[in-house]
Amino acid sequence: MRPDLCLRDAGRRYGLRGPWVLRGIDMTVAPGRLVRVEGANGSGKSTLLRLLAGIDAPSEGRITGRPRTAYVPERFPPALPFSAAGYLTHLGTVHGLTRKGAARAAGEWLERLGAAAYAETPMARLSKGSSQKVAVAQALLAEPELLVLDEAWTGLDTAARAELERAVAERTAAGGSVVFVDHDPRRLAGLPDATYAVRDAGVVRQEPARAPAPSGPQVLVEAQGPPDGRLPEAVRRMASSAEETGPGTYRLSVPAPHSDALLRTLLAARPPWHVVSVTPRTTPPGRQG
Numbered sequence: 467m468r469p470d471l472c473l474r475d476a477g478r479r480y481g482l483r484g485p486w487v488l489r490g491i492d493m494t495v496a497p498g499r500l501v502r503v504e505g506a507n508g509s510g511k512s513t514l515l516r517l518l519a520g521i522d523a524p525s526e527g528r529i530t531g532r533p534r535t536a537y538v539p540e541r542f543p544p545a546l547p548f549s550a551a552g553y554l555t556h557l558g559t560v561h562g563l564t565r566k567g568a569a570r571a572a573g574e575w576l577e578r579l580g581a582a583a584y585a586e587t588p589m590a591r592l593s594k595g596s597s598q599k600v601a602v603a604q605a606l607l608a609e610p611e612l613l614v615l616d617e618a619w620t621g622l623d624t625a626a627r628a629e630l631e632r633a634v635a636e637r638t639a640a641g642g643s644v645v646f647v648d649h650d651p652r653r654l655a656g657l658p659d660a661t662y663a664v665r666d667a668g669v670v671r672q673e674p675a676r677a678p679a680p681s682g683p684q685v686l687v688e689a690q691g692p693p694d695g696r697l698p699e700a701v702r703r704m705a706s707s708a709e710e711t712g713p714g715t716y717r718l719s720v721p722a723p724h725s726d727a728l729l730r731t732l733l734a735a736r737p738p739w740h741v742v743s744v745t746p747r748t749t750p751p752g753r754q755g
C-alpha cells in the first residue's frame with residue numbers, strides 16, 4: 467500500500483533572509499484523495515504546490531512519501547524547440563514509457579483535449595490555450611500517482627475543461643491523488659475530500675462546505691452490485707445522489723462530465739458491478755447523502 471504524502475513542519479522562503487512564505491506546514495495527502503488549495507493572490511498556493519510536486523524543496527521541515535508525481539505549472543514554458551507531439555513523446559519516455567507507448571499516449575491525450583490538429587505544430591507557434599492543453603497532456607501522460615494542478619483549467623476551452631475534470635475523476639478513481647488550485651469556486655465543487663486555505667504563511671484545513679446543488683447536465687445510472695455490495699467510495703464521491711432501490715441496487719445521478727469515470731469505476735470494481743441503464747436527465751436532483 468502506498469504511503470501518504472506528508473509535509474512535516476515544512477517552511478519555504480525565497481533567499482536566505484526573505485520573508486517566510488510558508489511556515490510550520492503539516493499536511494497529509496492520502497492515496498485516492500482529491501484536495502483543493504485556496505487562498506488570496508500571493509498567499510503562497512503555488513509555493514505550496516511546488517513543494518508537494520517536488521519541484522521545489524522546503525527551506526525547513528520535511529516531505530516524505532512522494533509518489534510518482536506530475537505537475538501542471540501556473541506558467542508553462544511555451545518556446546520549446548519541439549512539436550507538441552514530439553515534446554509529449556519525449557516527456558513520456560522520461561516518465562518511463564517506451565517510445566511507442568509514449569507516442570500513443572501523447573496522441574490519445576492530444577485527441578481527448580481537442581488538440582490533435584496541432585500535434586505537429588512547433589510549440590512556439592501554439593496559441594496560449596493550445597499550449598495549456600500540452601501542459602495538461604504532459605502531466606496526464608504517464609498516469610501519475612500524484613497529480614498537482616496549478617490553475618490548470620485557465621485558458622482551456624469548455625470541452626477541454628470538462629475533459630480535465632474527467633481526467634481528475636479517473637485519476638482518483640484509480641487510486642491516485644490530485645491536488646489543485648483554481649480561482650473558480652465551482653471547479654469540481656462538492657468533490658474534494660479536503661480543502662486547505664493558505665493564509666498568513668500557514669495552511670488551515672477548511673470544514674467541508676455543503677456541496678452546492680449540482681448544476682449542468684446530469685446522467686442517471688442504475689447499477690447493481692453483489693447483494694451485500696457497498697457502493698465504491700469513489701463512486702459515492704462522483705455521484706450527486708445515490709439512492710439504494712433494492713439490495714445492492716442503486717440509482718445514481720452524476721454530473722455528465724464525471725459519468726464516464728463513474729461507469730469505469732463501477733465496471734472495474736471487484737467484483738464488477740452490472741450497469742443496468744444509463745440515461746441523460748434534464749432536471750438536476752437535490753443532493754442526497
Ligand SMILES: Nc1ncnc2c1ncn2[C@@H]1O[C@H](COP(=O)(O)OP(=O)(O)OP(=O)(O)O)[C@@H](O)[C@H]1O
Pocket residue numbers: 480487505506507508509510511512513514540
Ligand atoms: N521564485 C520566487 N522568488 C521570490 N519570491 C517568490 C518566488 N515565487 C513566489 N514568490 C513570492 O512568494 C509569495 C507567494 O507567491 P505564490 O506564487 O506562491 O502565491 P499564490 O498564492 O500562488 O499567488 P497567485 O494566486 O497570485 O497565483 C509572493 O509574495 C511571491 O512574490
